[in-house]
Amino acid sequence: MTTNIELLLKNTDPIVSDILNNALSEKEISIEEGIELYNTSGVEFHLVGLVADEIRRRRVGDTVSYVVNRNINFTNVCIKQCGFCAFSRDFREEEGYFLPTEEIVRRAKEAYQLGATEVCIQAGLPPDMEGDVYENICREIKKEIPDIHIHGFSPEEILYGATRSEVTIEEFLKRMKDAGVNTLPGTSAEILDQKLRDKISPGRISVKDWEKVIKTAHKMGINTTSTMMFGHLETLEHRVKHIAKLRDIQKETGGFTEFVPLNFIPDEAPMYKHQLHEEIKNGASGSDVLLTHAISRIMLNNSIDNLQMSWVKEGQKMSQLLLMWGANDFGGTLINESISTSAGSEYGQLLKPKEIRRMIKEIGRIPAERDTNYKILKKFDNTNEIDSELDKITDTSQFGSYVELVKINKFNYKNPRVK
Numbered sequence: 001m002t003t004n005i006e007l008l009l010k011n012t013d014p015i016v017s018d019i020l021n022n023a024l025s026e027k028e029i030s031i032e033e034g035i036e037l038y039n040t041s042g043v044e045f046h047l048v049g050l051v052a053d054e055i056r057r058r059r060v061g062d063t064v065s066y067v068v069n070r071n072i073n074f075t076n077v078c079i080k081q082c083g084f085c086a087f088s089r090d091f092r093e094e095e096g097y098f099l100p101t102e103e104i105v106r107r108a109k110e111a112y113q114l115g116a117t118e119v120c121i122q123a124g125l126p127p128d129m130e131g132d133v134y135e136n137i138c139r140e141i142k143k144e145i146p147d148i149h150i151h152g153f154s155p156e157e158i159l160y161g162a163t164r165s166e167v168t169i170e171e172f173l174k175r176m177k178d179a180g181v182n183t184l185p186g187t188s189a190e191i192l193d194q195k196l197r198d199k200i201s202p203g204r205i206s207v208k209d210w211e212k213v214i215k216t217a218h219k220m221g222i223n224t225t226s227t228m229m230f231g232h233l234e235t236l237e238h239r240v241k242h243i244a245k246l247r248d249i250q251k252e253t254g255g256f257t258e259f260v261p262l263n264f265i266p267d268e269a270p271m272y273k274h275q276l277h278e279e280i281k282n283g284a285s286g287s288d289v290l291l292t293h294a295i296s297r298i299m300l301n302n303s304i305d306n307l308q309m310s311w312v313k314e315g316q317k318m319s320q321l322l323l324m325w326g327a328n329d330f331g332g333t334l335i336n337e338s339i340s341t342s343a344g345s346e347y348g349q350l351l352k353p354k355e356i357r358r359m360i361k362e363i364g365r366i367p368a369e370r371d372t373n374y375k376i377l378k379k380f381d382n383t384n385e386i387d388s389e390l391d392k393i394t395d396t397s398q399f400g401s402y403v404e405l406v407k408i409n410k411f412n413y414k415n416p417r418v419k
């Protein structure tokens, strides 16, 4: 395989072939070289994918991992108005909801009983929130299900919790760890460029604070994921610099478990719907998505081993292709998904473990269930396919949907300060 790639590289554009040969020799790819790879077409375009796939094979083998998890987005009420966010509601809007802690715990328990090892908890930032809301949620979940892994609270939420509690980020993270949080999602990153953030989401957590939360968490032994939202207003340089920044953080802390490129879903996003910026794109094209995953794999080689694609954003068949362009992780079963669904994604909110395994096997790879920190829990070959409790569910309407949730009166948001 390698020999074939090297032969192909000999007969191609010398600049691209030098970069790709360097990548295959484990050399670090610079920002300028990353941009060069984005500008490929024809044979060179396909070679970027082939090299990313080869690097993936050498780094993590042919196993494709996934996690059995449930998303709990416990409120959509938010004080911010990010231009890409179709999920949030102002506290005065009828569709604002806030799940009581008992309901959050019920959802976590239900997922655990169906085989989930993780709950992923993220939400909007409701006004006047008491500073200990996040801690209480974690404590109540852990009281009932000590074994479940709480993957929750983005850097934006950690900063909000610290601000509302009037403590430092470090102190707040310590409280969260004591309350049971295990890892943080590295969301609210979008593109780590302050000028661009000020355009697409004024008031969003700053680049400086995002890095501060992430590095502090890593130094305290709390791992995080890392993400990038692309296909909106950013340039190729923004993207490559973002990936390089994550690589630098990883060199310093080693706390990132994975990187997830997230394609912008435009349909219901306010900045696209209302055309707030002249140059706004409607998400990245299929070829751009392929290249972005491949370049991420190439640039993050030797630093972040796991590259996840988002089936919620890309759909199932594109996800299979992305596994051939550098990705090695299928993400989670989710059970509930609100963020992409509210933005207009059409790919549903639950993928059963057996469906994930089927798609992985269809492309000749080996499925494996993992935990949140990428420990493999079980590898599946053709001889040990057993339906889990989640696989056996035939009527998935029992899990509810975002569309239904915003209409349930008992979950309507009520400001705690207004009696």
Ligand code: SF4
Binding pocket: 078, 079, 080, 081, 082, 085, 086, 087, 088, 123, 124, 125, 156
């Ligand atoms: S992305 Fe998060 S912080 Fe921004 S408006 Fe949506 S829920 Fe609020």
